């Protein structure tokens with residue numbers, strides 16, 4: 001059976017005014033048409049650009065490998081929550097994916113695993129695919145607590161029948177220009193697969209695991225040499241069409257077919 005397409009997700013964070021966002025989305029949409037068919041792209045612009053980016057993606061027609069994602073949602077579908085956006089509102093706009101529990105939200109907005117799980121429930125109820133971020137800080141890593149931290153986050157942030165996407169983003173790697181040593185990353189992915197098995201009480205894990213943190217065109221071939229990797233979550237390098245598309249090209253299994261026998265690919 002051919003492997004599932006890899007996902008290359010661009011998290012634009014709080015970047016992008018109308019003109020620049022439009023230019024970036026159009027360039028990505030155009031480049032996406034010539035990508036290998038085992039790669040899918042997701043653009044996650046700020047809320048203010050979702051509608052216009054949706055228009056640009058839609059203009060490419062239903063067969064486009066490019067989809068729309070948001071960067072957060074509220075736990076409920078509507079109500080007196082000034083300044084918040086619900087999963088239902090996102091779905092209504094044509095959004096398909098939503099990033100939840102990003103470390104920048106965990107740290108700057110005090111988001112807990114429990115809150116994130118409630119958001120995951122809301123996203124699932126609205127028909128969105130949640131991309132749940134987890135990852136250890138440098139201090140936790142130095143204290144040898146990575147496994148415990150990841151186990152707690154997987155246990156607390158995911159719903160019982162979770163069918164979304166898990167993104168492993170070591171906090172210390174984000175924006176640092178550094179990625180974990182590749183053998184360590186491979187071991188962590190294997191660990192996460194085991195944690196998913198016990199959290200979801202099944203050996204048949206279909207949850208793709210993405211890596212995020214300083215993914216660049218230069219690092220991408222090394223990262224994608226891990227056959228079991230479901231894709232990547234890209235920050236800064238997604239703000240330029242050329243670098244984002246180069247990462248997407250490197251995601252194709254055609255380049256990495258020799259390493260497809262990863263430790264837990266089913």
Ligand SMILES: O=C(CO)COP(=O)(O)O
Nearest residue numbers: 011174175213214235236
């Ligand atoms: O936080 C990230 C994606 O969600 C990663 O950001 P960078 O790719 O800029 O390190």
